[in-house]
Amino acid sequence: xxxxxxxxxxxxTALAVSLAQHGPVTMWARSAEQARMIxxxxxxxxxxxxxxxxxxxxxxxxxxxxxxxxxxxxxxxxQQLRGVLAEHAGLFAERILVACCKGVELNxxxxxxxxxxxxxxxxxxxxLTGPSFAHDIARGLPTALTLACxxxxxxxxxxxxxxxxxxxxxxxxxxxxxxxGGALKNVVAIACGAVIGAGLGDSARAxxxxxxxxxxxxxxLKLGAQPETLAGLSGFGDLMLTCTSEQSRNYRLGLSLGRGxxxxxxxxVEGAATARxxxxxxxxxxxxxxxxxxxxxxxxxxxxxxxxxAELLARPLKEE
Numbered sequence: 001x002x003x004x005x006x007x008x009x010x011x012x013t014a015l016a017v018s019l020a021q022h023g024p025v026t027m028w029a030r031s032a033e034q035a036r037m038i039x040x041x042x043x044x045x046x047x048x049x050x051x052x053x054x055x056x057x058x059x060x061x062x063x064x065x066x067x068x069x070x071x072x073x074x075x076x077x078x079q080q081l082r083g084v085l086a087e088h089a090g091l092f093a094e095r096i097l098v099a100c101c102k103g104v105e106l107n108x109x110x111x112x113x114x115x116x117x118x119x120x121x122x123x124x125x126x127x128l129t130g131p132s133f134a135h136d137i138a139r140g141l142p143t144a145l146t147l148a149c150x151x152x153x154x155x156x157x158x159x160x161x162x163x164x165x166x167x168x169x170x171x172x173x174x175x176x177x178x179x180x181g182g183a184l185k186n187v188v189a190i191a192c193g194a195v196i197g198a199g200l201g202d203s204a205r206a207x208x209x210x211x212x213x214x215x216x217x218x219x220x221l222k223l224g225a226q227p228e229t230l231a232g233l234s235g236f237g238d239l240m241l242t243c244t245s246e247q248s249r250n251y252r253l254g255l256s257l258g259r260g261x262x263x264x265x266x267x268x269v270e271g272a273a274t275a276r277x278x279x280x281x282x283x284x285x286x287x288x289x290x291x292x293x294x295x296x297x298x299x300x301x302x303x304x305x306x307x308x309x310a311e312l313l314a315r316p317l318k319e320e
Contacts, residue, residue, distance in 0.1 A: 011137075014048060096158070126148060130146045190257070191254060195208055
């Protein structure tokens with residue numbers, strides 16, 4: 001099984017670095033100039049500085065060359081996934097596609113595996129998700145992730161191929177639970193960042209994480225996820241990591257909101273679009289998700305942090 005990585009952001013580069021321990025890996029970059037620089041300098045200076053690329057990792061801007069592998073890891077932003085697949089459907093057909101993005105599509109309210117199934121219905125698919133930061137993976141630090149695949153045999157094969165010396169994979173057939181765990185935790189991370197950025201303290205963050213996890217379960221279980229999936233790496237584990245570290249872009253966005261600072265618009269933050277998609281989906285499902293609603297209010301400038309906290313604290317008292 002040969003592997004290609006589609007996307008040269010921090011996470012895609014880190015996965016390519018780790019997988020190149022086992023054999024040749026090709027990484028595709030959208031920009032020809034970026035691909036040339038990474039290939040010649042042997043470092044992705046703009047996305048993953050300080051990490052030297054192994055010799056078995058090659059970089060190209062030619063998507064035809066990048067897709068000449070039987071297994072492709074799609075490390076592109078969630079909101080761009082459909083466009084990339086639809087525009088180059090012929091190149092991705094008959095490949096094994098592993099989504100490595102987390103989120104909910106803004107226009108449809110579905111996750112990455114569902115998007116792949118819509119665009120390429122006859123393609124075998126899986127999802128790689130869980131608590132991980134690109135720099136940790138690329139530096140060889142130990143990390144555990146969830147590989148979600150409805151096809152048990154394919155899942156087992158991918159688990160063996162994509163596990164590396166520092167990257168341990170656990171598999172599940174609960175694709176819906178893994179998709180939603182990875183997506184919904186980003187919304188909670190924005191909320192937690194806002195709380196810390198505003199100086200409201202670790203106790204408030206712990207409360208938000210706990211009630212945010214309840215919101216994650218509320219939607220995910222309603223959509224058919226298994227509770228053990230939400231309690232695992234792709235749910236609870238990823239929530240803990242993302243809500244407590246400034247390596248998380250979602251958490252950093254929340255910090256900026258809490259501090260009243262401008263956030264770099266060039267940085268991809270999956271949780272922002274996901275929050276809006278999830279709020280719309282929750283309304284259609286008649287689900288109460290007050291933290292998600294508050295995050296959308298903050299992102300859209302319709303709520304101040306003071307107003308958002310007041311609304312959450314004024315909710316009716318009830319049993320946990």
